[in-house]
Ligand SMILES: Nc1ncnc2c1ncn2[C@@H]1O[C@H](COP(=O)(O)OP(=O)(O)OP(=O)(O)O)[C@@H](O)[C@H]1O
């Protein structure tokens with residue numbers, strides 16, 4: 001518990017936390033404002049209508065969620081890798097071990113803090129995203145009546161929980177990779193390579209890749225709850241959302257087992 | 271604290287080759303060795319960062335094996351360079367450190383920030399600290415849980431003279447209060463003014479261990495400078511005071527080296543006076559530096575450098 005609270009305190013003050021949320025909100029805002037501008041000015045009625053749909057609620061929820069859970073996964077890999085990697089690079093893991101702390105407890109406590117930070121980051125991004133979308137709607141001059149669409153709002157909590165879980169899994173993956181690499185930079189690099197490598201490989205090996213961590217994370221949130229294809233197209237081979245959710249749990253646990261196991265056995269030098 | 275036959279390799283490189291240390295409690299122990307001798311490796315083994323390939327460790331009189339991590343609750347350590355979160359302040363870093371391992375009493379962090387002279391800068395980010403300030407914070411971190419055994423790996427690194435003096439006083443005070451302080455260094459002079467007991471390590475093995483006093487007596491010398499023509503008369507006058515008297519120097523004057531405790535310099539002087547010999551120079555000191563260089567493989571070329579502590 002001490003490790004968890006301390007881990008949380010460390011992450012709250014950490015630039016990587018702000019940068020992650022800032023990146024998500026910034027890009028999301030850019031997309032929304034651009035859509036609103038296109039909707040307003042477009043000469044082609046077709047493109048205009050499509051852009052308009054993006055900033056009109058409840059459709060705007062789809063945009064926000066699919067962006068958060070899609071791009072958010074990549075940010076989470078990097079975030080998880082940065083935190084695990086820096087413990088090795090900065091030698092702060094060494095400090096804790098030399099003070100007699102349990103390595104397992106230290107790793108799990110640190111990760112538990114990440115889980116909470118991911119929830120906070122997603123919630124913040126969502127709230128700010130909705131705020132920006134409201135601005136976008138008023139820019140485009142459409143009604144915001146769909147904001148309180150009862151059907152969509154009823155589905156949000158379940159989707160939020162699934163989204164959180166799948167983003168946490170992706171953070172765990174980055175965490176484990178950087179632990180193996182014992183380095184922040186190498187961990188982030190390998191995490192990004194894995195993320196895009198998996199996406200690329202899915203073109204050729206869809207039957208295998210659909211079980212891989214990033215694909216299952218995407219499939220787990222693709223419940224059609226908001227009527228839109230969260231995570232984008234190309235998921236014809238994807239697993240059923242509930243099967244995917246089980247695999248997300250498996251990858252999450254597996255990543256943590258690897259991180260803990262490696263740290264327990266590691267010779268800490270440097 | 272003690273080690274028996276401690277062995278450790280990094281891959282194929284042997285870093286410790288059967289190290290036997292005996293560190294009595296309540297003393298400052300100077301762990302002396304040249305670069306790459308295995309000092310940091312020893313510290314890592316003592317803090318459970320590494321596990322020995324062979325041999326055993328005893329911390330505070332109890333065996334320390336894999337899984338005995340709680341024994342480290344009574345140990346404070348600074349291994350190699352101090353490590354911190356650069357984006358957190360000095361105080362926040364100590365708080366983060368306090369969250370791991372042994373508990374830390376309230377008010378302890380402020381007390382330590384005061385002790386190491388960082389109170390004014392406690393709110394600043396560590397990334398903006400100078401080398402010596404990080405070192406001071408590292409020492410504060412080692413003292414966090416008021417340890418019974420303190421392990422410091424080259425703690426004087428980067429400290430200014432005032433910082434070194436303050437650290438020395440702190441360590442002496444801790445030893446006086448019954449704590450054991452184990453300090454590594456590659457500087458003999460630094461250890462001489464600090465330690466009660468010295469262990470010299472070279473290439474992963476202990477080559478000499480004993481109280482500073484005993485080493486100084488063992489290695490004590492009185493050197494006399496006389497005219498070349500008086501060399502034989504001087505040797506005769508000092509006959510019997512030491513088993514061997516060496517003569518060195520080929521100029522108009524020569525140095526005679528008498529291996530006796532430095533405190534017997536007056537006796538040497540008296541004998542010369544009684545024989546009517548007037549030395550143009552008389553020095554009392556130790557041959558510790560040449561001994562250190564010799565023991566640690568630095569060669570005997572430094573023969574003649576006098577360590578002036580008893581001068
Ligand atoms: N992480 C490591 N990987 C491989 N070899 C290492 C590692 N750390 C130390 N060594 C080797 O082990 C030996 C002992 O190194 P150690 O760091 O213990 O020396 P030291 O006495 O602390 O030296 P210094 O005075 O330079 O700090 C050296 O030969 C060194 O090259």
Ligand SMILES: [Mg+2]
Pocket residue numbers: 309310311350423
């Ligand atoms: Mg060293």
